[in-house]
Structure formats: structure tokens, C-alpha cells
Amino acid sequence: MKVVITGGAGFIGSNAAARHLARGNEVVILDNLSRKGAQNNVTWLKSFGGDLRLIQADVRDAGAVAGAFREAADAEVVLHLAGQVAVTTSVLNPRDDFESNALGTFNVLEAARTLPRLRAFLFASTNKVYGGMEDVGIVERGGRYAYASLPEGVDENQQLDFHSPYGCCYAADTDILTRSGWKRFYELGPDDDVLTYSLERKTAEFQRPTAHFAFPYTGKMYVQTNRRLKTCVTPNHKMLVAWDCTHWALERPRLAEAQQIAGKPMAYLLAAEVEGGIDRDSFTLPGGKAGKHKHRFQDRAIPMDDWLRFLGWYLAEGHCYQNAKTGNCSVTLTTRYRTAEAVAVMRAVGLSPCVYRHHVTATSRRLYEYLRPFGKSYQKYIPQEVKDLSPARLRVLLIALLDGDGNVQSKNSWRYTTVSRRLADDVQEIALKCGMAASIAQDREGFYRVSICTTRTAQCNLDRDRSEWVDYSGMVYCVEVPNSVVMVRQNGHAYFSGNSKGAADQYTVDYARIYGLPTVTMRQSAIYGPRQLGVEDQGWVAWFCIAAALGRRITIYGDGMQVRDVLWVDDLLDAYDRAIGAIDRVRGQVFNLGGGPDNTLAIRDVIRILEERLGRPLGPHFDAWRPGDQRVFIAGIGKAKRELGWAPRVGPAEGVDRLLEWVQANRELFADLYG
Numbered sequence: 001m002k003v004v005i006t007g008g009a010g011f012i013g014s015n016a017a018a019r020h021l022a023r024g025n026e027v028v029i030l031d032n033l034s035r036k037g038a039q040n041n042v043t044w045l046k047s048f049g050g051d052l053r054l055i056q057a058d059v060r061d062a063g064a065v066a067g068a069f070r071e072a073a074d075a076e077v078v079l080h081l082a083g084q085v086a087v088t089t090s091v092l093n094p095r096d097d098f099e100s101n102a103l104g105t106f107n108v109l110e111a112a113r114t115l116p117r118l119r120a121f122l123f124a125s126t127n128k129v130y131g132g133m134e135d136v137g138i139v140e141r142g143g144r145y146a147y148a149s150l151p152e153g154v155d156e157n158q159q160l161d162f163h164s165p166y167g168c169c170y171a172a173d174t175d176i177l178t179r180s181g182w183k184r185f186y187e188l189g190p191d192d193d194v195l196t197y198s199l200e201r202k203t204a205e206f207q208r209p210t211a212h213f214a215f216p217y218t219g220k221m222y223v224q225t226n227r228r229l230k231t232c233v234t235p236n237h238k239m240l241v242a243w244d245c246t247h248w249a250l251e252r253p254r255l256a257e258a259q260q261i262a263g264k265p266m267a268y269l270l271a272a273e274v275e276g277g278i279d280r281d282s283f284t285l286p287g288g289k290a291g292k293h294k295h296r297f298q299d300r301a302i303p304m305d306d307w308l309r310f311l312g313w314y315l316a317e318g319h320c321y322q323n324a325k326t327g328n329c330s331v332t333l334t335t336r337y338r339t340a341e342a343v344a345v346m347r348a349v350g351l352s353p354c355v356y357r358h359h360v361t362a363t364s365r366r367l368y369e370y371l372r373p374f375g376k377s378y379q380k381y382i383p384q385e386v387k388d389l390s391p392a393r394l395r396v397l398l399i400a401l402l403d404g405d406g407n408v409q410s411k412n413s414w415r416y417t418t419v420s421r422r423l424a425d426d427v428q429e430i431a432l433k434c435g436m437a438a439s440i441a442q443d444r445e446g447f448y449r450v451s452i453c454t455t456r457t458a459q460c461n462l463d464r465d466r467s468e469w470v471d472y473s474g475m476v477y478c479v480e481v482p483n484s485v486v487m488v489r490q491n492g493h494a495y496f497s498g499n500s501k502g503a504a505d506q507y508t509v510d511y512a513r514i515y516g517l518p519t520v521t522m523r524q525s526a527i528y529g530p531r532q533l534g535v536e537d538q539g540w541v542a543w544f545c546i547a548a549a550l551g552r553r554i555t556i557y558g559d560g561m562q563v564r565d566v567l568w569v570d571d572l573l574d575a576y577d578r579a580i581g582a583i584d585r586v587r588g589q590v591f592n593l594g595g596g597p598d599n600t601l602a603i604r605d606v607i608r609i610l611e612e613r614l615g616r617p618l619g620p621h622f623d624a625w626r627p628g629d630q631r632v633f634i635a636g637i638g639k640a641k642r643e644l645g646w647a648p649r650v651g652p653a654e655g656v657d658r659l660l661e662w663v664q665a666n667r668e669l670f671a672d673l674y675g
């Protein structure tokens with residue numbers, strides 16, 4: 001049998017050629033030898049002494065391809081493997097990529113039509129046809145990226161349209177409210193609970209996200225501006241809105257895509273009654289040793305509301321001080337007009353204050369020790385144990401804070417001013433937990449102003465359209481929560497809004513290219529094995545083995561948690577054989593061929609395996625993500641298993657061992673090629 005292998009001097013091609021030569025088949029290689037090391041592979045193949053012919057031609061040249069196929073007119077099998085292989089190169093030079101892959105394939109298909117005895121035409125496609133799969137959620141599990149909900153990997157029904165609707169997402173500068181305060185989405189840890197809104201109960205509660213999503217996104221973002229709101233979300237982000245734009249209409253809020261409601265009058269939900277929180281009656285002021293004296297103070301219980309009133313005053317107007325000479329510790333509240341109230345607040349927590357001008361001062365080492373960590377005015381914050389209290393308790397604190405550093409804006413709105421960014425965040429958080437709308441802005445003098453309002457909705461676009469579409473290029477983020485709505489903050493404005501649609505179950509109709517030929521398209525994952533002259537931007541498993549064996553510097557682009565399913569080259573060629581054997585049944589079909597979920601490797605895994613085998617650290621260098629880098633790809637190979645009766649046999653650890661062994665046995669090859 002005669003087999004034509006385009007790209008036969010490459011990694012997969014030379015392995016395929018060697019297999020067919022070993023079976024006594026005639027092999028015709030069509031290759032332009034553009035790949036570094038291709039000539040070495042041809043020399044190696046020639047050493048078999050079989051019926052091998054090399055036609056040096058470029059698949060972009062239709063005439064040359066037609067001529068080559070005329071010379072191999074009795075071929076029965078064509079393996080079309082020639083092409084530009086690196087994603088990075090395709091981004092840098094898309095025309096070249098298009099010509100060698102798309103036009104090249106077209107030329108080879110056209111030429112193959114002229115083959116009268118053709119039985120099977122196998123095309124080595126790639127999992128890259130599935131694009132960035134922005135609709136597929138990615139999570140981080142145990143230091144590796146993984147799909148949020150595709151345990152079997154990506155199957156052949158994954159749509160090929162790279163511009164599919166994106167997940168429901170927020171710009172990178174969006175904060176989300178967790179139990180321990182505001183965090184950027186990308187700072188969320190697996191144990192962070194976030195504030196969500198129940199559409200059934202109309203109340204807010206903390207829930208643990210079921211998935212975290214992060215996608216690279218380039219395109220338009222919807223920005224809705226209002227005095228109390230500024231959003232920045234992807235077009236299909238689900239906003240929580242009421243259509244008739246009344247404050248009470250949010251009794252029945254609905255989730256609607258940003259692009260559906262763009263520019264229309266809408267009411268947004270900024271706050272809701274929050275369930276949960278700890279209801280403690282008293283605060284315990286920790287005891288301790290009293291300076292140089294032997295006496296030890298006991299813990300002291302203070303009624304919680306009295307403590308919160310004092311803390312509110314202290315955060316607004318207080319400072320504490322230790323005299324360097326005497327070691328005496330004091331706590332002072334400074335107030336111009338409300339001295340009597342300050343005295344009462346201090347007495348309520350067991351202090352005996354004296355008044356000097358605007359200062360109300362009491363001596364207390366225990367209180368000094370407790371309050372000192374809250375820092376100077378620009379460092380102040382509300383301790384977590386206080387922020388965890390129930391809304392009823394937090395209201396006491398909020399009123400005390402507003403009594404101190406707040407002023408009334410209208411009958412239902414206040415403004416709290418502080419120089420501490422952290423305290424501003426905390427005040428906004430407790431106001432939201434008290435069921436009030438709250439936003440933060442910084443004024444020209446650098447003061448943070450927290451605007452607090454009991455009106456929980458914001459009406460937008462009433463008099464005119466205050467929305468716009470802006471260009472965005474960067475990461476977008478989201479989480480999936482059981483309640484489907486989360487509390488987020490953009491530009492200091494907090495509001496409730498939809499979570500991600502979740503799983504990327506957005507499968508569309510299968511796509512198969514029918515050429516009128518007995519074609520089978522193999523969408524290959526990362527293939528690895530001997531004769532793979534991997535370089536940094538293609539053939540990463542081989543590159544790491546080669547670099548490690550030669551003591552070359554290894555650069556990891558991204559964080560090294562990227563995961564791929566990997567397939568040993570002989571397993572791939574077994575699948576090719578099966579497809580050729582079953583061609584009448586599988587012609588015109590598409591198969592994912594990869595290691596599947598059982599054979600995955602994270603970049604860090606490969607480094608670890610190599611370090612173990614070589615018995616020395618590799619000390620990889622980390623660099624920024626490159627364009628087109630996917631965090632995870634795992635092929636679903638169920639169809640190939642079912643229809644071809646095939647399964648990978650070589651696991652990743654064994655494969656890396658075998659590859660490293662081959663690299664070590666062929667050092668001279670690399671010394672030549674890698675300079």
C-alpha cells in the first residue's frame with residue numbers, strides 16, 4: 001500500500017512514516033522541510049532502508065502539490081499533517097498561518113480528489129479549532145486549572161465559532177463582597193463566601209461559589225452610569241433590574257442581559273435585608289499584665305451595644321497614646337461640641353474619663369493594647385469579629401460612626417468621611433449589611449466619602465440615556481452561586497447583579513467538513529513522543545524534556561497551572577490505524593484525539609517529574625501569559641473510544657520517562673539543532 005504523508009518529515013509524520021515503512025508500505029513524504037530538524041528525521045527514516053520517497057514541496061503551492069500527487073497517483077492513504085503548528089506564530093503572522101493551514105489543506109484535498117485508489121484521507125486538525133472557549137468555565141483545583149463542569153473534557157460538539165457569546169462577566173477592576181470584606185474576583189479563594197441575593201426570599205445571604213470563572217475578553221463592555229451606579233460588564237451579562245423603573249418595582253426584579261436593556265430606563269437593586277450575622281450580647285476586652293506591675297487584669301465583658309457605640313466613636317474621633325517616660329496608656333476621644341456624649345460613651349465601657357478642652361481622656365492599658373493595632377487615622381479599620389455581627393448590632397456601630405464623622409445629606413442619606421481607605425471599605429460593608437445602599441468616592445483632598453442611603457434602588461436613564469459601550473481588552477471574571485445574584489462593586493458603587501451562566505454546556509451542532517472524500521478529521525490535543533523537536537511555543541512536553549536534559553533555561557509563561565491532556569504519539573497512530581480500518585463507518589467524521597481526562601499534565605507536573613528523574617531542581621523562570629494561551633484544554637475522547645474501539649495506553653508519567661530517555665540518548669541531535 002502507498003501512503004502519502006504531508007509533513008512527513010515532522011514529529012508525527014516521521015513516526016507515522018516509520019510505522020508504515022516497518023509494515024512494508026510505500027511512503028511518500030511531501031514536506032517543505034521548513035521545520036528545524038526535519039532533515040534529520042528524513043535521514044533517520046532513510047536508515048530504515050524501506051520504500052521511502054521525499055518530495056520537497058510546499059502545500060501552499062497548489063501546482064506543486066498536484067504534481068506530487070500525480071507522482072503518487074496509486075496512493076491509498078493520505079495523512080495530511082503539514083502545516084504551521086505554533087499558536088504564537090499564528091497570532092504574529094495570521095496570513096502565513098492561514099495560507100499553510102487553510103489554503104494548504106484545500107490544495108491537498110483538491111489534489112487527493114485526483115487519486116483513483118484513495119481509501120482514507122486523515123487530516124491532523126487541532127483542539128485549537130475550539131478557540132478560547134470563553135463560554136467554558138475554568139476553576140482552579142489544587143494548583144491546576146480545570147473545567148468547572150466538563151468532567152469528560154470537551155467533546156466534538158463544542159462549537160467552533162470562536163466568537164461565541166461570552167460568559168456573564170465583570171471587568172477586572174470589579175470587587176465582590178466576601179465575608180472578610182471586598183476582594184477582587186481574582187483574589188477570591190476557594191473558601192471565600194460571597195454576598196448573594198435570593199430572588200425568592202428578597203433577602204441577601206452569604207453563599208459559597210460553586211465555580212469561579214476567568215476568561216480573556218476583547219470586545220465591548222456595557223457601562224451604565226448614574227450618580228449611584230457605574231457598571232462595566234460584558235454584553236450578555238445578566239443585570240438585576242426592574243423594567244418599570246420604580247423603587248418598589250424591585251419587589252419583582254428580573255435578570256436581563258445588559259445588551260437587551262442597554263439605554264432603557266431601569267431600576268437597579270443596590271441593597272437588601274441581609275440574613276445571618278452573629279448576635280452577641282457582650283464584647284470581651286482581653287485581660288493581661290499591667291505594665292511593669294505584677295498585677296494581671298482579668299478579661300472584662302462589656303455590653304455589646306455599649307462597646308459598639310464606643311468603637312464607633314473611637315474609629316471616628318479617637319486615638320490612643322502611651323507616655324514613653326511613665327509607660328502610662330491613655331485613650332482619647334476628641335469632640336468640640338459633644339463632650340458630654342463622649343464622656344457617657346467612655347463611662348459605659350468602664351472608663352473614668354476626664355475632660356480637657358475638646359479632649360475626653362481615660363487611662364486604660366487594656367484598651368490601649370486592644371486599640372493600638374487599629375492604627376493611626378489613615379490606617380483605621382473595623383475588626384472582622386465586629387463586621388461578622390448581626391445587622392441589628394451593626395446598626396448601633398453605624399450610627400455611632402455617623403455620629404462621629406458623618407453628616408446628614410437628606411432625611412434618608414448620610415455621608416461618612418475618613419482618610420482611611422480600609423475604614424471606608426468597612427463602613428460601606430457594614431452599611432450594606434444593615435440593608436442600606438452605599439458607595440465610596442474619593443474627593444480632591446484625598447478624603448474617602450461613603451454615601452449611605454436607605455433607598456435601596458437606583459433609577460437609570462430616566463431623563464436621558466446614560467449608558468455607553470466601551471472597548472475592553474483584558475480578563476473578565478465571574479462566579480457561580482446558588483442564588484444566581486451577587487453583590488459587586490465597580491467604581492466604588494455597590495449593587496446586586498447576575499452571576500455567570502455557569503457551566504459551558506453551550507454545545508451547538510456538530511460541524512464536519514464534507515469534502516466528498518473519505519476524510520476523517522482528527523482534532524488532536526498535545527501529542528508528545530520521540531522525534532519531537534519541541535520549542536518553547538510548540539511541543540511543550542518535549543521542550544521541557546530537552547531543556548531539562550541540556551540544562552537550558554526553562555520559562556513558564558503564566559503561572560504553570562495550565563493543564564493539557566497529553567497523548568503519546570504511538571497511541572495517536574493507533575487511532576489513525578483504527579480510523580483507516582473503519583473508514584467506511586467513520587468517513588466524514590470528526591474525532592477528538594488526546595489523552596482525555598485520565599491523561600492530563602499541568603506544566604508544574606512536568607517540571608516536578610523531570611526534577612525527580614534528574615535529581616536536581618530546574619528552577620524555571622516565570623513570565624507573562626502569551627496571546628492565545630489557554631488555561632486548560634482537556635479533550636473528551638469518548639467518541640473515539642466508542643467508534644474506533646481505541647483508548648490511550650501510555651500514561652503521562654510513563655510517557656515523560658520514555659521521552660526523557662529518548663532525549664538523553666540523542667543528545668547529539670539536540671546539540672546540533674539547539675546550538
Ligand SMILES: NC(=O)c1ccc[n+]([C@@H]2O[C@H](COP(=O)([O-])OP(=O)(O)OC[C@H]3O[C@@H](n4cnc5c(N)ncnc54)[C@H](O)[C@@H]3O)[C@@H](O)[C@H]2O)c1
Pocket residue numbers: 006007008009010011012013030031032033034035038057058059060080081082083084085100104124125126127523524525526527528533539
Ligand atoms: N504535535 C502536536 O501536539 C499537535 C497537536 C495538534 C495538532 N497537530 C497537528 O499535527 C500536524 C503535525 O504536527 P507535528 O507536531 O508533527 O508538527 P511538525 O512541525 O513536527 O511537523 C510539521 C511538518 O510540516 C512541514 N511543513 C510545515 N509547513 C509546511 C508547508 N507549508 N508545506 C509543506 N510542509 C510543511 C514541516 O517542515 C514539518 O516537517 C500539524 O498539522 C499540527 O498542526 C499537532
